[in-house]
Amino acid sequence: MFNLELIPVPQYVIKLLLLVGAAMLLHQITYRIFLPLFTKVSKKTRFTWDDYLIQRKVISRVFHLLPASVISLGIPVILDADTELFMILSRAVNVYYIVTGYSVFAALLNVVQDVFEENEISKRISIRGFVQAIKITVLLLSLILVISQIAGKSPLVFISGLGAFTAILMLVFKDSILGFVAGVQLTTMDLVRKGDWVEIPKHAADGDVIDLSLTTVRVRNWDKTITSIPAYELVSSSFKNWRGMSETGGRRIKRSILIDIRTIRFLKPDEIERLMKIRLLKDYLKRKQEEINKTNSSLYSSSELSIPVNGRHLTNVGTFRAYCESYLHNHSGIHQELTFLIRQLDPSTNGLPLEIYVFTNDVRWAVYEGIQADIFDHLLAILPEFGLQAFQIPSGSDLEKLRTEAFSV
Numbered sequence: 206m207f208n209l210e211l212i213p214v215p216q217y218v219i220k221l222l223l224l225v226g227a228a229m230l231l232h233q234i235t236y237r238i239f240l241p242l243f244t245k246v247s248k249k250t251r252f253t254w255d256d257y258l259i260q261r262k263v264i265s266r267v268f269h270l271l272p273a274s275v276i277s278l279g280i281p282v283i284l285d286a287d288t289e290l291f292m293i294l295s296r297a298v299n300v301y302y303i304v305t306g307y308s309v310f311a312a313l314l315n316v317v318q319d320v321f322e323e324n325e326i327s328k329r330i331s332i333r334g335f336v337q338a339i340k341i342t343v344l345l346l347s348l349i350l351v352i353s354q355i356a357g358k359s360p361l362v363f364i365s366g367l368g369a370f371t372a373i374l375m376l377v378f379k380d381s382i383l384g385f386v387a388g389v390q391l392t393t394m395d396l397v398r399k400g401d402w403v404e405i406p407k408h409a410a411d412g413d414v415i416d417l418s419l420t421t422v423r424v425r426n427w428d429k430t431i432t433s434i435p436a437y438e439l440v441s442s443s444f445k446n447w448r449g450m451s452e453t454g455g456r457r458i459k460r461s462i463l464i465d466i467r468t469i470r471f472l473k474p475d476e477i478e479r480l481m482k483i484r485l486l487k488d489y490l491k492r493k494q495e496e497i498n499k500t501n502s503s504l505y506s507s508s509e510l511s512i513p514v515n516g517r518h519l520t521n522v523g524t525f526r527a528y529c530e531s532y533l534h535n536h537s538g539i540h541q542e543l544t545f546l547i548r549q550l551d552p553s554t555n556g557l558p559l560e561i562y563v564f565t566n567d568v569r570w571a572v573y574e575g576i577q578a579d580i581f582d583h584l585l586a587i588l589p590e591f592g593l594q595a596f597q598i599p600s601g602s603d604l605e606k607l608r609t610e611a612f613s614v
Contacts, residue, residue: 217283224279228272235268257319263312269305273298296354303354307347311340333418335392338385384420387437397422397439402447408434455540455564456573462584463556463596464522470592471518480524480591485531493519493527521591522549526559528591529584533563538576540566556596 243264247255258264277298284291314336321332353360391397401414403424412426422439424432450456472480481490501516509515530547533539546562561584565576588595599607 220279220283224276224283227279228275231275232268232272235271236265240265240268253323254316254320257316261312261315261319263309263316266305266309266312270302270309273301273305277302292357296357299354300351303347303350307343310343314340332392335389337418338389341385383437384435387435387440388418388420390440391417391422391436397446398448402451404445404447405432405434405439405442406444407442408432408438410434451568453543453564454568455543455566456568457544458561458563458565458577458580460577460581461550461558461560462581462588463558464588465556465594465596466552468592468594469520469522469557471513472521472524472592476521476592477519483528483590485535486524486528489527489531490519490524521593522557522559525588525591525593528587529559529561532583533561533580536576536580538565538567538572538579540564555598 244259247259276294280291280294280298284294318332318336349360397403397414397417399414399417402412403414404411405424410424410426410432412424412432414422415425415431416423418436420436422434422436424434426432477490477494480486497517497519501510505516526547526549533545533547534541539545540563543564544562545564546560548560548562550558550560552558561580565573567573567576585595
């Protein structure tokens with residue numbers, strides 16, 4: 206029979222196991238007692254930043270440093286500094302410190318971003334791009350420190366060697382670098398904010414910006430689809446931002462009524478008398494008539510005025526334009542302090558365009574469309590009161606009516 210003897214266990218191994226056990230015990234105490242306690246306290250406070258510390262797992266990640274600290278403090282007591290095991294364990298603890306430290310730092314940046322987005326200033330300035338840039342920079346530094354610990358060399362050796370890889374890095378990460386620069390430009394120059402309505406025809410994007418990151422801009426289109434666009438595309442090409450319209454408080458109406466030129470003529474005295482009953486035209490017609498009579502009496506005789514080409518006369522289209530101006534000046538939905546024009550454009554084969562160029566005082570899309578529709582419903586409906594007709598290209602029914610009349614003759 207063989208005599209089995211117990212292999213003696215080195216004293217330092219037992220101490221290391223006890224040290225690891227103490228670290229694990231501390232980890233359990235912090236996670237089962239202190240973390241739930243901190244969570245309960247944070248829910249009772251009126252602040253939100255402590256809630257974000259829990260949600261972003263900042264506290265739980267900080268607690269990971271406590272067991273590592275126990276091991277870090279206990280290793281020099283158990284092992285000699287000259288032993289290889291001491292060096293291996295020390296480097297392993299240092300790597301753990303670096304990785305955990307970066308995770309805590311990244312979580313803290315997330316908390317800063319969450320707290321910042323609660324303020325009104327976040328609607329004008331986005332810090333998400335800066336937060337991501339800081340994370341990337343610190344991550345690269347952390348990787349260098351980890352590699353230096355594993356290799357047992359100074360971090361300066363690896364930092365100085367990065368210059369040799371610059372060309373390769375620029376080639377491989379070209380899109381990321383361009384996106385980073387563009388993201389900084391978009392933020393610092395305040396070109397785009399979260400919540401802005403933008404139009405980017407190149408990418409068929411038309412809607413609200415829902416996310417503005419370091420490299421990507423996400424737009425929720427009006428059909429509820431989402432378009433993701435590289436940030437550098439917004440810097441290198443043109444796009445339309447409707448923020449100015451929202452901040453001004455007025456949305457433009459720019460639409461024309463095409464008037465049939467054949468219906469434009471001078472107004473007759475009885476027509477002027479009838480139009481005088483329109484409240485919005487009464488003062489205009491009275492003032493205009495006095496002005497015209499004064500001019501005509503000083504330049505023309507009564508016999509000369511019998512020919513319409515002599516003297517000044519009111520026209521139906523000019524009176525209608527005056528009515529449009531008075532009507533819109535008295536409209537509750539029109540912004541009176543922004544550009545206000547009722548003008549004639551160049552006549553064409555489609556008639557005489559009478560353009561309405563005004564701004565509504567409500568920028569909401571549905572309200573704006575309602576105001577615009579009500580205005581043109583009214584103006585088109587009262588054209589016959591001025592002896593005018595809107596121009597319309599003949600349709601099939603018009604041609605059929607014309608053919609029927611021709612055959613009946």
